[in-house]
Amino acid sequence: MSEAARIHLRNAQGRRHRMETAFRWSAMITGGSLALLGLSRRSKSGIAIAAAGGLLTYAGAKAGARQRELIARSSILLNCTPEQAYEFWSKFENLPLFMRHLESVTPLGETRSRWIAIGPLGKRVTWDAEIAFDRKDDVIAWRSLPDSELYVNGIVKFRNAPANRGTIITVVVVYQPPAGAIGGALARILGKDPSFMMRQDLRRLKALIEAGEIPTVEGQSHGPRSGVSAIARVLNPDDPIKGDGKLTDIANARRRAS
Amino acid sequence: MKAVCWMGTEKMTVETVPDPKILNPRDAIVRITSTCICGSDLHLYNGLMPTMEQGDIMGHEFMGEVVEIGAGVNREKLKVGDRVVVPFTIACGRCFFCQQQLWSCCDNSNPNYWIAEKLMGYSPSGLFGYTHMLGGYAGGQAQYARVPFADVGPLKIPAGIPDEQVVFLSDIFPTGYMGAENCNIKPGDTVAIWGCGPVGQFAIRSAFLLGAERVIAIDRFDYRLQLAEEAGAETINYEEVDDVVQLLKDMTGNIGPDSCMDAVGMEAHYSGPMWAIDRTKQVLRMQPDRPGVLRQAIIACRKGGTVSVPGVYGGFIDKMPMGAYVNKGLTMKTGQTHMMRYMKPLLELIQGGKIDPSFVVSHRVPIDKAPEMYKIFRDKKDHCTKVVLDPWANGSAAA
Numbered sequence: 001m002s003e004a005a006r007i008h009l010r011n012a013q014g015r016r017h018r019m020e021t022a023f024r025w026s027a028m029i030t031g032g033s034l035a036l037l038g039l040s041r042r043s044k045s046g047i048a049i050a051a052a053g054g055l056l057t058y059a060g061a062k063a064g065a066r067q068r069e070l071i072a073r074s075s076i077l078l079n080c081t082p083e084q085a086y087e088f089w090s091k092f093e094n095l096p097l098f099m100r101h102l103e104s105v106t107p108l109g110e111t112r113s114r115w116i117a118i119g120p121l122g123k124r125v126t127w128d129a130e131i132a133f134d135r136k137d138d139v140i141a142w143r144s145l146p147d148s149e150l151y152v153n154g155i156v157k158f159r160n161a162p163a164n165r166g167t168i169i170t171v172v173v174v175y176q177p178p179a180g181a182i183g184g185a186l187a188r189i190l191g192k193d194p195s196f197m198m199r200q201d202l203r204r205l206k207a208l209i210e211a212g213e214i215p216t217v218e219g220q221s222h223g224p225r226s227g228v229s230a231i232a233r234v235l236n237p238d239d240p241i242k243g244d245g246k247l248t249d250i251a252n253a254r255r256r257a258s
Numbered sequence: 259m260k261a262v263c264w265m266g267t268e269k270m271t272v273e274t275v276p277d278p279k280i281l282n283p284r285d286a287i288v289r290i291t292s293t294c295i296c297g298s299d300l301h302l303y304n305g306l307m308p309t310m311e312q313g314d315i316m317g318h319e320f321m322g323e324v325v326e327i328g329a330g331v332n333r334e335k336l337k338v339g340d341r342v343v344v345p346f347t348i349a350c351g352r353c354f355f356c357q358q359q360l361w362s363c364c365d366n367s368n369p370n371y372w373i374a375e376k377l378m379g380y381s382p383s384g385l386f387g388y389t390h391m392l393g394g395y396a397g398g399q400a401q402y403a404r405v406p407f408a409d410v411g412p413l414k415i416p417a418g419i420p421d422e423q424v425v426f427l428s429d430i431f432p433t434g435y436m437g438a439e440n441c442n443i444k445p446g447d448t449v450a451i452w453g454c455g456p457v458g459q460f461a462i463r464s465a466f467l468l469g470a471e472r473v474i475a476i477d478r479f480d481y482r483l484q485l486a487e488e489a490g491a492e493t494i495n496y497e498e499v500d501d502v503v504q505l506l507k508d509m510t511g512n513i514g515p516d517s518c519m520d521a522v523g524m525e526a527h528y529s530g531p532m533w534a535i536d537r538t539k540q541v542l543r544m545q546p547d548r549p550g551v552l553r554q555a556i557i558a559c560r561k562g563g564t565v566s567v568p569g570v571y572g573g574f575i576d577k578m579p580m581g582a583y584v585n586k587g588l589t590m591k592t593g594q595t596h597m598m599r600y601m602k603p604l605l606e607l608i609q610g611g612k613i614d615p616s617f618v619v620s621h622r623v624p625i626d627k628a629p630e631m632y633k634i635f636r637d638k639k640d641h642c643t644k645v646v647l648d649p650w651a652n653g654s655a656a657a
Contacts, residue, residue: 079353165354200372207366211350211407212330213282215369215384217394220281220404223263223273223313 070177072194075170076202079210082158082167086137088209089156089169098204098214101197112145115152125150151176171198260649261315261400262628267305270316270629278396278404283330286408288344292421293320293398295628295635295645296346296429297455298570301524302388303632306546307572309373309391317399318346318386319428321421327408335409342412344405345597346429348384348395351410362594367407368393377573382594399628401649413601422616422646423608426460430644431615432600434460434521437568438468440591441517448472448510450558451491452551453521454482456618456644457568461521462489463613474509476502478527481641485617496528503558514560523569526551532577539576546573556583567592618644624651 078085088094092113096102103118111131118124127148133141133155141155154173161168175194207214263273278287296319301307321343327336336342349356349364356364364383368374373391374381384406387397396404405412415424434457441449449465451458454477465473466489475486476494483493492509496502506515527533528550539545555565556579565588583590607613620643623631631645 077354079357196372203371206353207350210352211284211366212352213284215348215367215393215406216281217369217396218281219279220396221259221261221275221278221400222315222396223261223265223271223275225311225313 068176070175070194072173072175072198073171074195074198074202075168076199076206077161077166077168078206079166082137082160085158085167085169085209086140088205089158090134090140092142098208099201100204113142127152149178151178169202171202173198259401260625261396262317262625262647263312264302264310264314264316265312268303268633270303270632272626272628273313275315275400278402280326280328281404282406283328284407284409285328286324286331286336286405286412287326288320288322288342288398288403288405288412289325290320290322290398290401290403290649292322292425293317293400293625293647293649294425294428295319295399295631295647297457297635298388298523300632300636301570301572303636304525306524306540307389308546309370309389309394311390311394314387314390314394315396315400316387317397318388319425319430320344320386320398320403321415321425321428322403324408324412325402332409336412336414340412341415341417343415343424343427343601344386344398344403345411345413345427345432345601346386346388347411347594347597348386348393348406349410349598350407356410359596359599360593361596361598363596370394385594399625399647399649401625411598413605415605419608420616422619423614424605425646426456426615426618426644427601427604427608429595429597430456430618431460431604432597433457433568433595434462435464435600435604436593436595437461437519437521437566438464438470440564440566440568440593441465441468441470441519442564442589442591443468443470443517445469446471447516448474449517449519450474450476450506450515450555451519451521452476452526452555453519453523453569454479454486454493455521458482458519458521459485459489459618459643460615461519461568462486462491466490467607467612474506474515479638482643485643488617503554506558510560514558514563516560517564517566518555518559519566520551520555520569522551523567524548524571526569528554536576545576547571547575549575549578553577553579556588559586559588561586561588563588565590568595619646621645623647625649 092105093107095105101117103116103124106114108114108128112128114126114128116124116126127150128145129142129152130145131140132143133139137158139155139157144150144152152173152175156169156171158167158169204214259275259277260272261275263271265271280287299316302310302316324336324338324340324342327338347362348367349361350366353365362383367384368381369384370390370393371381377391382392384393384395386395387399413427437457438461443449443465447470449470451461451473454475458475462473462475473491474494475483475491476496477483478495478497480495483495486493494502494505499505524547526548533550536545536548536550540548551569552567552575559565567590608615620641621631623645625647628647634640635642635645
């Protein structure tokens with residue numbers, strides 16, 4: 001950073017805050033990606049690091065002008081081969097089967113796709129994304145197109161688990177919602193803890209791949225519920241006694257159809 | 259259909275609810291012919307297990323006939339018309355844990371994994387009718403039940419064996435058996451078992467089957483100690499002796515039992531100042547579990563011995579005698595029962611006439627009587643050992 005920039009920062013409080021956010025964010029995503037890729041001991045990992053680095057530079061450049069970022073980061077062991085896991089994830093249209101906040105992902109050609117997320121009260125957020133880096137059975141990175149309302153930057157890494165236990169996948173997705181209504185809706189979709197949401201999503205992926213279905217008790221019989229629990233169910237989307245009804249139903253319907 | 263619903267602490271009612279539906283491809287619907295009240299249901303009845311919700315359908319010990327199966331159920335394993343016992347643990351059969359035969363640790367059967375994860379680090383499998391933390395699945399004290407992963411759990415039962423002989427394969431017989439297996443019994447061993455409820459009774463018999471020379475059974479109800487004696491156990495009524503640990507020493511030449519089993523769990527009864535402290539903490543919700551038996555089992559166990567815990571604990575305990583546990587070099591084994599490991603071999607024991615599990619039944623009643631039976635069972639009235647409910651018997655018209 002130049003001396004001029006430093007002076008500028010010292011003088012402009014609001015802007016300094018945004019810049020710091022951007023730097024922190026860059027550091028975090030860089031660290032995350034390096035950790036991810038450091039796990040790969042393949043000789044070609046330099047390519048992936050470079051690609052991820054490119055993504056991060058791009059992200060860092062945009063960060064200063066946006067609202068706070070939301071980082072979702074998690075990993076899970078799948079009882080399948082990296083090839084099978086890659087095969088499933090690389091078809092982005094599969095993601096809504098286990099990512100609760102996604103309504104649909106529609107391919108728009110070789111590398112582009114349209115993503116629709118659905119939030120509380122059915123509010124939708126749409127963005128287009130492209131594949132930024134793709135190496136078969138190893139890593140996929142994607143990002144929203146430059147003019148999207150929502151900035152998304154995601155990377156998933158597949159690697160063999162020790163002792164033939166399957167595949168460990170590690171996912172980092174960074175969202176930068178714009179200020180305003182859409183950003184607010186997205187923040188509500190992802191909740192206070194995007195990594196927790198991601199862990200929930202990956203657990204559904206695990207069940208889908210291993211057991212062939214996502215466990216559910218939505219729609220089962222029960223006796224009379226109390227008014228208190230009915231309210232709690234609506235207010236808290238991740239409460240044990242909640243209803244994620246709609247999205248689970250969508251996922252179930254699709255699963256049955258396929 | 260009729261179903262026994264948890265409507266709050268000490269409030270069970272029989273409600274008319276919609277029949278269950280297939281919700282997932284590997285589901286089946288079972289028409290229940292026999293269903294039981296388990297001692298562990300009493301922890302729910304007493305309101306000590308967190309994450310119950312008003313309207314939850316109770317019950318995890320049931321059997322019946324398959325009346326519907328989902329598109330994803332392996333037809334070679336299960337078909338409509340099969341007579342099955344349903345294990346209380348729900349397992350996918352395909353995750354790392356299921357493949358290690360750690361069925362009650364299945365990774366994919368608890369939709370509310372995250373709640374248990376918060377409390378325990380990781381979640382065990384989902385269970386029927388046993389809190390939302392463990393899945394929130396509707397239970398089997400009803401006329402029908404939805405059974406997930408139906409090609410993994412349910413065990414087919416040939417015609418000709420009455421329900422009463424096999425229904426306990428759904429929980430208590432395998433649970434008692436695994437409790438005994440967890441004792442690391444070697445021929446000639448002495449095993450002390452706290453709690454002569456249904457699981458304790460099966461544990462006593464299983465310990466002998468596994469080669470124990472002596473089994474010492476500890477309880478405070480003579481009618482239960484009587485059942486233990488009939489199986490060949492020596493008995494101690496702890497309310498009639500000054501010091502159970504000293505008595506166990508005297509009975510074993512001051513070496514102590516090789517294995518000690520806690521078949522009581524979180525609602526143990528004992529006396530003295532620790533009882534008052536533990537009970538008070540439990541009422542104030544400072545300590546969910548009352549660990550008097552576990553402490554005593556650890557102190558009583560011989561050096562280098564094994565403590566087996568089939569009794570249910572829900573949360574945390576205080577004053578765990580860790581010093582005794584470490585310095586005596588004990589081993590502790592526990593867990594929800596890995597049902598699918600035991601059901602078939604134990605069915606063969608029943609078929610071979612080695613054991614008739616129906617000895618444990620004290621009450622056979624229509625499902626409409628379930629609410630009062632919870633109270634009788636909890637208060638150990640009327641020599642109540644095990645209650646079997648008939649969902650279809652005439653109590654009132656079925657819905």
